[in-house]
Amino acid sequence: MDTTLPFFQRVYTLVKRVPVGYVTTYGEIAKAMGTKDARRVGHALHANTDATTVPCHRVVFSDGRLASGYVFGGPDEQKNRLELEGITFISSNKVDLSAQLYHFV
């Protein structure tokens, strides 16, 4: 079942490009691909759900908030994961994008 379209692979590659201690947003990824639809990026990540293949926990909303409902063990688990990566949280579920938002070169 090679339903894995190159588009999805593209998203995975971009997310994997994000270094530890940094985060990115769906909008940034979408723009980096030349599109405006951040939803597709979200779908691509949801289709994977494998943090070992793609660190989806580093991808957050444009507001810096974590994705809703993607939780793979609990919302607390996701936040804890980012903290271990070195991400600084401004609020309970909000990261400091102004300081740690990775910009695709």
Added chain:
DNA sequence: CAAGTGACAATAA
């Protein structure tokens, strides 16, 4: 093939 749904983002009120 057509309609509905959605791990979002931007704008309006």
Added chain:
DNA sequence: TTTATTGCCACTT
């Protein structure tokens, strides 16, 4: 400030 609506485009049914 928060909540609601619209737009975007792939994926599912």
